[in-house]
Amino acid sequence: MRTSTSGPAFTWRYRVRVRPPISDCDELLALLVSLDGVYDAPPPEGDPVDLLQHGLQCAHELRAHHPDDVELQLAGLVHDVGHAVSDDPDHARTGRQIVAPVLGTRVAELVGLHVAAKRYLAATEDYELSEASRLSLQRQGAAMAPAEMEAFLALPLAADAIALRRADEAAKIVELDVPGLETWSRPMRQHAILVAAAQGATE
Ligand SMILES: [Fe+2]
Structure with missing residues (x-):
């Protein structure tokens, strides 16, 4: 977490x-451990x-609202x-490419769609965004046009991508106490084993 914006010790x-x-x-x-700071x-x-911290808060939020969907939580x-x-x-897109070999197609696609879901929500509701998200939305293409919205909604993972994006926006609370990365090691490993087995079965 960002604990100081000044002082010689903070970089x-x-x-x-x-x-x-x-x-x-x-x-x-x-890689996730190295995201600290x-x-x-x-x-x-x-x-x-x-x-x-942002990823941990996002996963925790999704676990609370989608307790049976481990793939969504890992995404x-x-x-x-x-x-x-x-x-x-x-x-x-970069994130999708990174996680696909370990966490499989659905998790990777959800990662790849989370910005599109933000653009969809910005076009369809009075979507409250943090200052950071509001600024980056413009760089990401701004709110979707009607044709883009139609194409997005036709995707099988559209609803799950929207759920991920809502949790994403909620996961920016300074000093919120959520379970640490150790709680995700086991479900991630279990899921990775399933992905590897499925990949092996198709080779
Ligand atoms: Fe995010």
């Missing part, structure tokens, strides 16, 4: 040392919690890893 960081490609669960967990963007576009946990690993402005 803003926006990139991690763990670099893709990520090929197994240990590497993905190491790493922010999505410099102010004013940056959110007030670091990317590890919430990892949805913003793309911010920290490259200069590609499309962090959702």
Whole structure:
């Protein structure tokens, strides 16, 4: 979490040392650990919690509202890893590519759709956004046009992507106490085993 904006001890960081490609669960967990103290963007576009805390809050929110959907929860946990690993402005696409080999197609697609879901919600309701999200929305293409909305809603994962995006926006609370990464290690490993088995079965 961002604890100070001044003073000699605090250094803003926006990139991690763990670099893709990520090929197994240990590497993905190491990437998540390295998000501690790493922010999505410099102010004013940056959110007030670091990317590890943001992912933990997002996953916790999804677990509360979608307790039976572990894939959706894991997607919430990892949805913003793309911010920290490259200069590609499309962090959702980057994140999708990073997590797909470990967490499989559905989790990866949800990560890839979370920005589109934000643009959809901005077009369809009085969508309350943080200052950071409001600024980045313009860079991400602003609210969807009607044809884009129709195409988005036709996607099988549209409703789940919207749920992820709502949790994303709620996951920016400074000093909110949520379970740490250790609570996600087991479900992530269990899911990764299922993904690997499914991939092996299709080879
Ligand atoms: Fe996010």
